[in-house]
Amino acid sequence: MMRFSAAAVLAAAVASFDVQVAEAATIFVSNEKDNTVTVIDSETLKIVKTIPTGARPRGMALTPDFKELLVCVGDDNRLDVVDTETLEVVRTLESGPDPELLDVDPKGERIYIANEDEGYVTVLERVSGKVLAEIPVGVEPEGMAVSPDNKFTVATSEQTSMAHFIDNETFKVTANVLVDTRPRVAEFTRDGKLVWVSAEIGGTVAVIDPVSRKIIKKFGFEIPGVRRELIQPMGIRFTKDGKTAFVALSTANRVAVVDVASYAIKDYILVGQRPWHMALSPDGAKLYVANGLTNDMTIVDVATLKPEKSVPVGRLPWGVLVKP
Amino acid sequence: MKRQRLLVLAKSVKSGSAAALVLLGGWLAVAPPAVAIPEAPAEAAPGALVTKVLYVAKRYPEPAPLSLLDKVLTDEGIQGARLAIKENNMTGRLVEQHFELVEVVAKETEDIVPMVKAQLASGQGLIVADLEPSDLLAVADLPEAKGAVIFNVRSSSDELRQQDCRLNVFHVIPNWAMRADALAQYLSWKKWRRWFVVYGTTPGDKEYLAAIRRAAQKFGAKIVLEREYEFDAGSRRTDSGHQQIQTQMPLLTQGAPDYDVIFVSDVGEAFGDYLLFRTYEPRPVVGSQGLQAVAWHRSFEQYAGTQLQNRFEKQAKRFMTERDFTSWLGVRVVGEAVTRTGKNKPNEINAYILSKDFEVAGFKGVGLTFRTWDHQMRQPILLSGPRTLVSISPQDGFLHQKFLTDTMGFDEPETKCRFNK
Numbered sequence: 177m178m179r180f181s182a183a184a185v186l187a188a189a190v191a192s193f194d195v196q197v198a199e200a201a202t203i204f205v206s207n208e209k210d211n212t213v214t215v216i217d218s219e220t221l222k223i224v225k226t227i228p229t230g231a232r233p234r235g236m237a238l239t240p241d242f243k244e245l246l247v248c249v250g251d252d253n254r255l256d257v258v259d260t261e262t263l264e265v266v267r268t269l270e271s272g273p274d275p276e277l278l279d280v281d282p283k284g285e286r287i288y289i290a291n292e293d294e295g296y297v298t299v300l301e302r303v304s305g306k307v308l309a310e311i312p313v314g315v316e317p318e319g320m321a322v323s324p325d326n327k328f329t330v331a332t333s334e335q336t337s338m339a340h341f342i343d344n345e346t347f348k349v350t351a352n353v354l355v356d357t358r359p360r361v362a363e364f365t366r367d368g369k370l371v372w373v374s375a376e377i378g379g380t381v382a383v384i385d386p387v388s389r390k391i392i393k394k395f396g397f398e399i400p401g402v403r404r405e406l407i408q409p410m411g412i413r414f415t416k417d418g419k420t421a422f423v424a425l426s427t428a429n430r431v432a433v434v435d436v437a438s439y440a441i442k443d444y445i446l447v448g449q450r451p452w453h454m455a456l457s458p459d460g461a462k463l464y465v466a467n468g469l470t471n472d473m474t475i476v477d478v479a480t481l482k483p484e485k486s487v488p489v490g491r492l493p494w495g496v497l498v499k500p
Numbered sequence: 501m502k503r504q505r506l507l508v509l510a511k512s513v514k515s516g517s518a519a520a521l522v523l524l525g526g527w528l529a530v531a532p533p534a535v536a537i538p539e540a541p542a543e544a545a546p547g548a549l550v551t552k553v554l555y556v557a558k559r560y561p562e563p564a565p566l567s568l569l570d571k572v573l574t575d576e577g578i579q580g581a582r583l584a585i586k587e588n589n590m591t592g593r594l595v596e597q598h599f600e601l602v603e604v605v606a607k608e609t610e611d612i613v614p615m616v617k618a619q620l621a622s623g624q625g626l627i628v629a630d631l632e633p634s635d636l637l638a639v640a641d642l643p644e645a646k647g648a649v650i651f652n653v654r655s656s657s658d659e660l661r662q663q664d665c666r667l668n669v670f671h672v673i674p675n676w677a678m679r680a681d682a683l684a685q686y687l688s689w690k691k692w693r694r695w696f697v698v699y700g701t702t703p704g705d706k707e708y709l710a711a712i713r714r715a716a717q718k719f720g721a722k723i724v725l726e727r728e729y730e731f732d733a734g735s736r737r738t739d740s741g742h743q744q745i746q747t748q749m750p751l752l753t754q755g756a757p758d759y760d761v762i763f764v765s766d767v768g769e770a771f772g773d774y775l776l777f778r779t780y781e782p783r784p785v786v787g788s789q790g791l792q793a794v795a796w797h798r799s800f801e802q803y804a805g806t807q808l809q810n811r812f813e814k815q816a817k818r819f820m821t822e823r824d825f826t827s828w829l830g831v832r833v834v835g836e837a838v839t840r841t842g843k844n845k846p847n848e849i850n851a852y853i854l855s856k857d858f859e860v861a862g863f864k865g866v867g868l869t870f871r872t873w874d875h876q877m878r879q880p881i882l883l884s885g886p887r888t889l890v891s892i893s894p895q896d897g898f899l900h901q902k903f904l905t906d907t908m909g910f911d912e913p914e915t916k917c918r919f920n921k
Contacts, residue, residue, distance in 0.1 A: 274810075293810050295590055314594060315587045316807050334804060335861065336591040337839075352594040354839070358861050377859065377867045403904065405866040427865070 201458050202260065202499045204245055205466055205473055206233040207490025213247060214489040215263055218457060218498065221475070221487045225263045229256045235277030235320075236495045239302070240284040245497070248275035250292065255300075260499050269305040272298035277361075279320040279329065281344070288329050288342075290317035297331050297340075299347060309347035313340045319361045323386065324368035330386075332359035332373055339373050339384060351389040355382040360410055361453075365436065366418030374409035374423060381409055381423060383439070395439045402428050411453040415478060416460030422476075424451040424465065431465060433481055443481050447474040452493075458500035466493040540589035544598030551588075551599050551844040553834050555581045555827070556616050556639070557630035558606040566773045571818060577630040577653060578603060579816040580824030581831045586815075588835030597838060601831070613638045620644035625846035628830040630654045630823065633664070640666040649846045649853075651830035654823060656767075657707060661874040661910055665917035670853070670875045672833070673826040676711035678909035679793035682881035682893035683763075683786050684715035685907070689895045692760035693721045696783075698752065698775065701730045704767035708788060712763055724757040731771035749778035756781075763787045776886075790885070793893070796825030797884040802892075805863040829862050829877075836860045864892075871906070874917040878905040 201218040206229075213233060215225040230249030233256070237246045245258040248271065255269040255278070271278075274293035280286070286308065287300040297317055299309040314336025321330045328350070329342045337359060341351040356378020363372050370392070373382045383393040397407045408426035414436065415421070421434040425444075431451055433443040448467025451474070455464045462484075463476040471493060472486045544550045557577060564572050581601055588599040604619060606612040612631065616639045625648040629636050633655050640650055645668055652660065652671045661675050674682075687693065695716060699709045709726070716723050729752055753762065753775070762779060764787040766772035772789030784790060798819045801809060808828070812820040820828075837852045838844045852858055859867030864880040871878055883891040898907045906912075 274807075292804070293807055312590075315590050316804060333591075335587060335807075336594070337861075338591070338594065340594075349594070354595070357859055357867055377861050377865075405904070408865075 203455070203464055203473070204236060204238075204258075204495075204497045204499070205489045205493045206236050206247060206495040207492060208232055208234055208468075208494045209492035210490035211249075212490050213245070213258065214493070216473070216487065216489070218462070221485065223487075223489075226490065227258060227263055227265065229258075229265060230254060230268070234494045235275070235290075236497050237278050237280045237287070238497050238499055239280055240282060242499045244302075245499070246278060246280065246287060248278055248289065250274045250276055255287070255289070267305075269300060270307070271300070272296070272307070272310060276318050277320050279322045281322045281326050282324060283326065286344075288320050288322055288331075290320050290331055292316050292318060292334075295333070297329070297342060311342055311347050311349065313342075313349060314338050314352070319359060319373065321362040321364055321371060323371075324364055328386065330362040330371050330373075330384075332362050334358045334360060334376075337375070337378075339371070339382070341386065341389060353382075353384055353389055353391065355384075355391070356380045356394070361412050363412040363414070366414045366416075372412050372421065374412055376408045376410060376426065379404060379407050379409065381412070381434075393439055395434075395441075397423075397425060397428075397432050397441060397444075399425075399428055399430065399444055402430075410451070413454045413456055413463065416456065420478075422454055422463055424454055426450050426452060426468075431463070431476065445476055445481055445483055447476070447483055448472050448486060453495045455496045455498045457498055464496050464498065466496040468492050468494065540586040541593050541598070544600075545593065545596060548592070548596045548598040549838070549842065549844060551597065551834065551838050552602055552624055552626065553581070553585065553599065553831055554602045554604060554616075554619050554624040554627045555630070555831075556604045556606075556612060556619075556627060558610070558612045558632070558635060559608045560632060561608055563768055563770065566769050566771075573818070573821070575816065576821055577823040577827040578605070579812070580820065580826070580828035581628055583812055583815050583824075584828040584831030584835065587811075588831065588839075591835065591839055595839060595842075597842075599831075599835060599838075613642070617642050617644055620648060625649065626834055626844075626849065627651065628653055628827055629669075630827060633657045633660055636660070636669065637664060637666070640669050647846050649850050651833065653826035653830045656704075658711060658910075659707075661876050662916040665874050665919065667919040668850075670833075670870055670877070672830045672877050673822070674793070674795050674879065674881055675876060675909055676708045677714060678876075678881060680708065680711035680715035681718065681908040682793040682883060683791065684719040684721060685893045685895040685898050686791075686883055686891050687721060687761060687786065688719045689897070692784075694757075694759045695721055695723050695761055695763040696753070696756045696759035697723050697726045697763045697765065698729055699726065699765035700768065700770055700772075701728060702768050702770075705765045708765040708767050712765060712787070723763075724759045727752070727756075729771060731774075745774050746778060749774055750780045754780035759783065761786050762790075764789055791890055792884055793881045794822050794884060795829075795879065795882065796820060796822045797882050797889065799884050799887060799889045800863075800882050802889075803863045803865045808863055829860070829868075832862070833860050866905070869903075871910075871912070873912045873915045874910060876909060878903055878909075880905060881908060 203216040205214040213227045230252035232251040235248040247256045255271045256265045257267045259266045272291040275289045276292040278289045289298045297311045314333030316334040319332035331340045339353045356375035358377040361374045380396045406427040410426045411424040413422045423432040430444040449469035451465045465474040585601045627650045650669045762785045764772045775785045837849045862868045894904045
């Protein structure tokens with residue numbers, strides 16, 4: 177009997193291993209307090225490795241070829257570059273002081289970094305690490321998003337409450353759009369035509385048309401029984417078909433589900449405490465939510481909008497990304 | 501002495517942060533950027549909307565801090581205002597606005613009121629006031645100040661929010677009642693409900709005492725004993741001072757009924773720090789020393805507070821105090837209002853900051869707004885020990901129909917403020 181069940185377990189393990197080879201993606205979670213990045217297998221949801229990084233890892237970006245994971249380690253004033261095969265920090269890049277969030281252009285040539293302490297954006301050549309530009313923006317820049325056509329970059333500054341449009345050719349700020357208090361994340365819609373900016377204290381999302389540089393829509397959230405000041409929009413992700421958006425609401429402990437066409441709120445998904453950043457699985461079926469205060473990651477099924485499971489990660493998880 | 505201070509700084513900002521490097525490396529040892537980053541502009545661009553903020557202060561005689569770890573400061577408050585002007589200008593240059601600080605500081609022997617009167621006459625109507633209550637009220641009651649907007653960044657006096665409230669005065673700094681309530685919520689959560697109150701003899705000590713009594717009643721705590729203590733701190737540097745204090749503090753605290761904490765009211769810092777570790781019974785100390793309720797503290801770095809601490813230390817070459825923070829916040833309120841509305845006349849600022857559209861970010865995780873009934877800024881309150889942040893009030897479970905922060909201080913039903921319009 178014992179032997180039989182052991183064999184069954186072994187068989188099951190082999191089976192799941194086969195599935196892994198075919199479909200498993202790799203999930204990376206930055207743990208602000210532990211100075212680590214947790215690596216999780218998307219099939220088993222087990223921790224594959226915990227990668228030690230520099231101090232205060234927060235924002236992360238994957239290169240378009242998925243070979244490198246770039247991690248902002250703010251307190252060490254640099255980027256740690258993780259090889260996504262060996263899962264080790266293989267080099268570091270001078271990022272300028274206190275990098276918080278970053279983005280990589282679609283060709284993987286340049287890195288755009290928000291230097292939170294200093295009020296500017298640093299642009300690096302990815303391969304050489306050469307500083308191409310340092311662009312003054314508002315106070316406490318954070319959100320960074322390179323447009324899908326690679327023509328411009330949107331940076332948000334928390335204390336100035338603006339979205340800054342930076343020309344990727346001239347490195348000049350071409351427009352400043354005032355949004356609600358403490359904008360934290362900028363995210364382009366799947367069609368690349370609009371950019372959504374979340375305002376943490378303001379409690380709203382501003383939808384900006386990059387052509388006119390005007391806010392075409394601003395919406396907030398209302399959750400019965402949750403105070404307005406606890407609803408603090410943070411991370412934004414669009415589903416693969418671009419029709420639905422997820423907005424993490426931080427201290428409201430929920431992720432809002434927004435219909436992109438009508439901006440109607442369709443649902444609120446209860447997750448862990450203080451969800452900040454999120455990522456979609458490569459097939460778009462699952463949403464991974466980093467819960468800052470409960471030190472875990474919630475897996476949400478995108479089709480049913482149900483939270484399926486939570487898995488422990490490191491302390492104060494901040495960012496999350498998925499490599500196919 | 502110097503060596504010890506550096507050691508403390510190193511411990512306070514550990515893990516190799518930029519601040520630690522800057523502090524220890526002669527304050528300015530930041531890697532030089534490859535491209536020069538323009539500072540916030542010192543001069544207004546042509547056509548920019550220029551807003552002047554008047555910072556008024558007086559060098560009141562203040563006792564030296566008891567602890568040798570605290571520097572004697574001569575630029576407290578004003579450094580925060582200067583930093584906020586820079587930040588307003590970093591935003592302002594993007595929207596054709598410019599901000600200037602006009603600094604008027606009276607010496608200990610000078611009367612600040614006529615100095616402010618002259619400024620008001622020349623059109624300065626936006627004032628950050630680092631003034632004691634009598635001077636603050638004298639300034640607010642000047643006929644020239646009728647349409648002004650004055651931000652109190654110094655005084656915690658409850659009377660300024662109650663019977664002595666003024667239509668043209670806004671309080672950025674928390675008052676005594678907010679502080680005592682913030683601590684009372686935490687003590688209630690800890691179930692430390694029996695308080696032994698030790699208070700000093702200055703008017704400020706008596707005001708905080710009244711707030712402690714009020715908080716005990718409001719949150720169901722019991723004051724088992726109140727004991728007044730007169731202590732002349734004298735020189736803080738002595739060759740053998742600790743022996744006397746070691747015997748004085750047990751004497752002061754013996755013979756009390758059973759209690760959970762000592763709640764000390766010594767707002768001028770004459771003896772409060774001496775209570776720690778020296779009480780007759782082994783009990784924690786809260787209040788003006790020990791576990792303190794404050795608007796700002798160096799131990800606080802959440803909600804991006806790190807950035808403000810770093811920016812301040814880079815500029816001022818020292819830690820940011822509460823008054824630096826409230827002065828910073830007063831100037832930021834003006835910046836926020838002008839940037840949002842494009843208007844900078846005092847009556848326009850007044851209307852906007854009392855409207856429901858206004859909120860300012862102050863690194864507390866929620867937007868900060870003003871109570872319409874007494875013009876007190878509602879805000880979460882930090883509870884900090886000497887070395888680390890302990891909690892932030894309001895505590896979970898203390899509910900309010902409108903703002904959780906209105907569970908601290910004077911809520912609308914209990915206000916005694918009647919504005920004379």
